[in-house]
Amino acid sequence: MIAALRIGFPFLLILGVLASPGLAQERPYFITYDHHMEEPGNLEVATNPVIGQARGISTFIGNWTEFEYGAKGWWTSEFYVDSQHTLHDGGLLTGFRFENRFRLLLGEHRINPVLYVEYEHINGADKTLKEVVGFDRKEGHAKPNWETRLEHEREFETKLILSSQIKGWNVSENIVGVKNIHEGVWEFGYAFGFSRPLALAASADACTFCRENFNAGLELYGGLGEWGDVTFKGTSQYIAPVLAWNLPSGTTLRVSPGFGLTDQSHSTLIRFGVSHEFSGFGQQVGKLFRRNRS
Template identity: 45%
Template sequence: MPQRWAAPQLTCVLFVLLILTARAFGQEPPYFVTYSDVLEEPGNLEIASQNIYSTPKDLNPFYGQTVELEYGVTGWWTTEVYLQGQVTAHDSTVFTGFRFENRFRPLRESHWINPVLYLEYEDINQADKSFLEITGNQVIQDKAVSNALLRADVERSIEGKLILSSYWKSFNFSENFIAEKNVSNEPWEFGYAAGASRSLANGGSPRACRFCRQYFAVGGEVFGGLGTRYNFGPTGTSIYAGPTFAYNAPRNLTIVAGPEFGLNDNSAKVLWRLKVAYEINQFRDWFRRSR
């Protein structure tokens, strides 16, 4: 194994071993990019590793990793920090930046359409290959430049999302509209994401088991850019869509996996994704006990 690939893969292995050996996920829909109305339980902390791998045509293969720390502040407010990095074959390993997000649910009761307001500050350089969203006129060919040049171009921006989420029988339907503004003098950029999913079983099993149907969920999502305020529309940007599969283990472990396929020439052929998340119940009580 080349040395430049060893560190990220070792990090993933250690992370998985840590959560599998712990004693301590909520049943949120199995999406990678799309947000639903599900927020973190108050006082709970979720630690997640989202991994992505791709071999785009005429570009070097790359692996990206995003570490997510999500905390439920209240029943209507969830905050989250992202730390991101990537490895590009025949190039280098780089830390690409961080994001700080907050999600707010303005309506306490559940409705036919449940809105959530999203606000994020991001400090990300252009070497980022996390594909957590697509805005503006992003195309995969932008990543053909070396990491050394891409990391020198840092973008600090404010991003907002309108998240809409609905439920019908066992299905969840979620739609996101994204608006992003660089703090420098650049135009607003827009994007979208949408997903649908369902659990394989509505109720619990009468017997104890680790792999009962209620622990599994399937879904799919689509996301892409919508240009800028001066050139609004879905043309000239990347579009991805694909299925997702999730396993929500009884002891707060969640694994989500799936391929996302590029739907036009501006996209990579396929993005392979794997997310592993572990939820610590009532994390804030750890500090109260220590007093």
């Protein structure tokens, strides 16, 4: 965790100099993706710690720090750095992920499909629980870090994201497929979420605590078994209310207490998120390079 902060803090300082804060309306979900892309040229930086608890397992904090860039109106690119700290065990960086999302239909439709493609290089000590697939279970987090850090996973992950806006509600479904590049079979999972701002119309006054700045919803996610054995049985499943608060400064705060629904799940997963959007980041970086050339 401290290592992640050492890397992240100077980077955030550079961002602060390069770009001004942007003011987007962020989704409240932690796991589920919707069809809304990052605005072109903007960069969002976020950190998302999760506290996990289950009987017989040391309490841990997993964290992913993400850098989300709007490459085009229809294409968003994201880089994640994962880390964790386990009580009575210690902490470490656990790997990285690189993903791209592509909107398949350019206009707004009743259902908007998005293709998600990710490469991840993480080790077995990863405890972000960013996606729950296959027969993932809490016992996988019981081993000590010195042992699990030696298990290296290079995985290819795809998601089909289906998302709709209906009378102020967002309803999103994600179907997840993960394949270890070197071995194993495809593992499957899902995420489903719906959310809505607490007020649909904006108030006329500038305000921090207006209802339209809050977005509340619910997420469901879990494993669906693997190739040849697609099932709910023996999988981890979670239900998690979500709440996001979009501050006028461009920062979004999120919280989500999650609860395990099966014996294979952690009993509670409490997620927090802080994100900040930097407007015009791409243009500012482009200017720097043009200046250096001339």
